[in-house]
Amino acid sequence: MTVFDFHGPGLTEEQWRHISELAGTLSTEQALWLSGYFAGLDHRKRELSPSTDVRPHDGRVHELATGSLETRTITILFGSETGNSADVASALQESVGREGLEAVVADMADYKPRQLRSESDLLIITSTHGEGEPPATAMDFFEFLESARAPHLDDLRYAVLALGDSTYDQYCEAGKRLDRRLTELGAIRLVERVDCDVDYEDSASEWIGAVTQELKRSRDRTSTGHHAPDIALQPRITKRIVDQRHPFRASVIDNIVLSGRGSTKETRHIEVSIEGSGLKFEPGDALGVIPSNDPSLVSALLDALGLSSDEEVSIGDRTVGLGQALTDEYEITVGSTRFVNQWAELTGADDLVALRGKEQVDARSEFLFHNHIIDVVRRYPMPGVRPSAFIAGLRNMRPRLYSVASSLSLVPDEVHLTVGAVRFELNGEPRSGVATGYLADRVAPTGTVPVYIQPNPRFRLPADDVPILMIGAGTGVAPYRAFLQEREARGASGRSWLVFGDRNFHTDFLYQTEWQRWLKDGMLTRMQVAFSRDGRTKSYVQHRLKENAKDIYAWLEEGASLYVCGGRELAPAIHATLIDALKQEGKLSDVSAAEYLGTMQSTGRYQVDVY
CATH class of the missing domain: 1.20.990.10 (NADPH-cytochrome p450 Reductase; Chain A, domain 3)
Incomplete structure (x- = not known):
């Protein structure tokens, strides 16, 4: 019999059949090469038991929890206010994918922090809001990670890309916080953190290249037993056809004052055409406007x-x-x-x-x-x-985001905006907001405006039969106009309730005739209003909620989705009022009421869009 006519140790019949078929096709040289190849595999497996991965940056030896890179997970986590972090996350996923590595992308808002225990390679992109704060949608993730509940992460490798604006004192602080905390918890840095300014694309691309290269080198060390040669990877972030770097010049259809004569403020309704742009959007999304200075x-x-x-x-x-x-x-x-x-x-x-x-x-x-x-x-x-x-001391011009006040389903090829003009006096001179002054004073019908769509997946309509409770103040009513237009176009059956507030009934009841029409035809089930300057005492939307606490609780118990849109100070006031309503009508404790709303938030039934 020949050397191949016996079963090796532990081989199954199928394995033996494959080996026999292959052996019959090999030349002498090929057989010799193959024997060396299998000998090398055996040597490598013995060398990797237990499996180790020598860190290139800090010299530590990191025990791979799962034994080999092939079985390790790669998770890309992003926290975003304007969508830039999400764009970079997608580009990173594409980059590692081109190297045959599979990565999962997740928004911090949707991520369950306790999953950190089971992560292998965690790649994080986060922006910084205001003075060192994380994005609003990432607050829960940050709170967990920085709390005593956070687990030790000795088996985790990570990398952080921080997006920010160097004109702020707490530049990229959210990313720095994550970097510090992960190190404190025992995680090992895969590559050094990179802090990106407003012009982030080049720095982000270099970071993507470094991360991709390090993951590829780790895989190659595991599979071949030696370092793969360094390859300068510089993937470019693939931009959408229309984005803030490459906006579409939208033609202005209409630009009118929406507030009435005698109003203490100026609110405008602006319509632009996006015909031919290829732009698509959903109710809840925003239109990015790139202004010019006066x-x-x-x-x-x-x-x-x-x-x-x-x-x-x-x-x-x-x-x-x-x-x-x-x-x-x-x-x-x-x-x-x-x-x-x-x-x-x-x-x-x-x-x-x-x-x-x-x-x-x-x-x-x-x-x-x-x-x-x-x-x-x-x-x-x-x-x-x-x-x-x-x-050298100036910041780059930034786009401004405005909630879309129309539905593409009902008004094709158009975007409507509700814009409050910012006007004030400073040092004896009249001043105006950069973008609102641009839109109010220098954008006329027949003119054009550079725009792009900024998706907002955290502010979406539910199924057509689900009740919706919409709470808004001032221009925060804009997305609700889009919501009802969309539901009208789709013939939705779900009930809807609007609680709207502004300064004065006669001058600031924005889109009054439209709400009245929707009330008449049943698309809008009920509506409460609060006008803060009409009475002797100021009345706000939270007062209407308090007065209707019983019905609010009933709607929530029946599965209604809740929305809050307006100035940043609105959200905490509404949240506190909802807590009180749950305690009063549902007989819940402080903790149970907070958990009730927390569950609504985590399941997408409680969505907030503030500015």
Whole structure:
């Protein structure tokens, strides 16, 4: 008999059949090579028992909990306010996928923190909101991770990409917090954290490349027993056809004042055409608007600087006139920490120098609240300043997001917005918001506006037969107009209840005739309103909720989905009122009421969109 005519140790009949069939096709050289190959596999398996992975960054040896990289999980976790973190997460998933590695992407809002115990490789992208806070949808994840309940994570490898704005004192602080805490819990850093400024794409792409390369090298070490050669991976973030970098010029259909004559504020209804853009959206999504600065402010700032609009400045690989740069590229209204530091260095002004440093956060914020950039330049002039030195202290122009107030199903190829114009006086001069002033004063019918769609998956309608309870104040009513238009177009059967508040009944009852029509035809089941300045005592939406606590509780018990939209201060006031209603009508304790709402939030029945 030949050498192949016997069963090896532990081989099944099927394994033996495959080996016999293969052996009959091999040449002598191929058989010799194959014997060496299997000998190498045996050596590698013995070497990896127990399996180890030597860390390239800190020298620690990390015991792979599952024995080999092939059985390890890769989870990409993102926390996002505007969608940038979600975009980077998708790009990272594509990058590791091209290397044959499977990764799962999850929003921190949907992620169960106790799953951390079973994770192998955790790749995190998070933005920072305000002064060092995580995105609102990621608060639960941060609270768990930073609490005593968080588990030891000695078997976890991780990487963090932090998105932020360097003009804020707590730059990328949310990402830094995660990085520190994961290290404290024993996790091992896969690659160094990268902090990204507003122009995040290049830094994010480099981080994606580093993470992908490290995961690939780890896999190759496991499968071949040696390090794979370093390969410079620089995947580019694949951008959508229309996004904030490549907006669509939407034609303005209508731009009218929605508030009545005599109102103490100005609210506008704006309609734009997106025909030919290919843009799609759902009720609850936002329209990103990329504004330009007021030409009169640009002119005044150039005069204060003693500079010409024709002087050239470099922006990336482009050279443009200073006037164009100040109009389209930079924020020139509200100052920032970066601007204070830069102007203090250029002018040497004692008042500004005294505002530098972390310990001066409060004083600096107070100063910037009372002084825009032009006020600072006028008060502390710098004759002969170089244009490049001035713009070095400015932030890049940021898009503004507005809830869509229309349904694509009912009004195809259009987007409607409800915009409150920001107008005030500062240092004896009238001022306006960058974007609201742009939309109210300089965007006329037949003009165009650069726009893109920003999805908001955390603010979505339920099934057509599910009741919805919509709570909104001021322009926060916008998405509810889209909700009812969508339900009208779909012939939805679910009940709907709107609780709306604003200043005055006669001037600020936004979309009054539309709500009345929907009430008449039954699309809107019931409506309560609160107008804070009509009576001797102020009345807000939370007062209407308190008055209707019994019915609120009944709707929630019947499975209604609850929505809150408006200014950031609205959400906690509504939440507290709901807690009281649950305690009063459901006889729940503080803890049980909080758990009730927490369950609604985790299941998508309680959704909040604040600005």
